[in-house]
Every structure is written in C-alpha cells, then in structure tokens.
Amino acid sequence: MEVNKKAYEAYVKEVTPVNKKLPNIIKAFLVGGIICTIGQICTTLIMNQGVEKDTASAWTTLILIAASVILTGLNIYPKITKFGGAGALVPITGFANSVVAPAVEFKAEGQVFGIGCKIFTIAGPVILYGILSSWILGVIAYVLKAFGIV
C-alpha cells in the first residue's frame, strides 16, 4: 500500500501541473492577444479620422472600458476571465471588470457603503500604488535634474 501511495503521489505531481499550465498559457496568449488586437483596430480606425495617436489611445481605453463594463454586467466577462486567465486580467478591460463587478455585487448594501466603497476594492490599490510609484520616480527624476545628473 505504502509504495502505491507514493507512486500515486508522484504520478499526480507529475501529471497535474504540466497538463494544466501549458493550455493556460496558450489561452492567456490568445485572449490577451485578441483584446489587444481589438484595441489596435479601435486606435487605427480613430487615427484614420485624423486624430493624434495619444488621443486615439485615450478613446480606445474608454471604448474598451465601456465594452468590459457591459460584458461584465451581462455576465460574459467572468466567462472570458475563467477561460483566458491572465489574458482577461492584464488588459485595461480586466481593470474595468474589477471596478464594476464588486459594485454590482454589493449594490444591495447601498449607494455609499455598497457601490461607493466596493467600486474601489481593486481600483483603490491600483490607483494608490500607481500614483505613488510614479510620484516617487518623478521625485527621483526631479532631484537628478536639479543636480544636473540627467
């Protein structure tokens, strides 16, 4: 029995991660790639109207966020996340999903403590550490410039 147990454990260890990880990576690649391609299509179409690149990127961000909010509300985005893993999480659509999903889920708790608080569950940390890190880098750049190093 002891041998069988060990052999079985070894078998499980050997089979589980390998069989799960590669398809996960491929799915993440496909879903992430498709979302970015949709983003590129939006950017290119908007730029064809004679809009500057940065402005076109901002419009693309807005379109992707709106699309993600609608897909989250219709319960489609969670399915994309379940399939695509990081592919659905890494793009800006994943951020939008993380903003709207808890807001919808906790709306019963009210405007302030339900929607108001929960909308920042993921957005809060992302905004805080994004602003903080870019501020720290900005201070470093400012000091380096002041001393004429950069």
Added chain:
Amino acid sequence: MEFVKAFLVGGAICAVVQVVMDNTKLMPGRIMVLLVVIGSILGALGIYQPFSDWAGAGATVPLLGFGNSLWKGVLKSMGEDGFLGVFKGGFTASAVGISGALIFGYLGSIIFKPKMKS
C-alpha cells in the same frame, strides 16, 4: 502588420503573467498593482515608450501601459510646473481611464443586477 504586432505582443505579455500567476498564486488584485508599478518603472527607465511606439495597442492596452502613461504624465507636468507637476501629472494622464472606469462602473452597477454564482 500593426494588428499582428498588437496580437503577438499583447498575447505574450498576458502569457508571461499567466506563468507568474500559475507559479506564485498571486491574487488578481496584486497582479494588477504589480503591472502598473512595473509599467511606471519601465517608463521612467526610458524602456516602455519606445517599446510602446513599436507595439501599439499590444503595449498600451495591458496595465503596464497604464503605468507608463502615469509616468509620462508626471514627466510632462514636471516640465510645465516644476515640483508641483510631480503631484499633478499622474492623475492628469490617467484621468480618462480612471474616470471612465468609475463612471461606467457606477452606471453599470445601477443598470445590472448581481448574478448568482454558478
């Protein structure tokens, strides 16, 4: 060509993050924070912008691009307003993304009903 680049680069970034997630069990929230912070660091090192110019939406759609645009905003405001700009640029650059997510998110929470988890 730009569509192929966006697909390959965006897909590759997501695949790398998937590998990290599978091996570390980091939660999605931590992953998002890390991506934005790494994006702003790569931006400050002068790496992300040239990469982004080349890869287009493949680099701007992932959250790394959000971090890079935070840094770009800080740098631009610093040029205009000096030290005060360091406090101003991040929010200016990310205003569309953050306001968009909050406003559409709020409207979404009013319109849609919570779903039962299957």
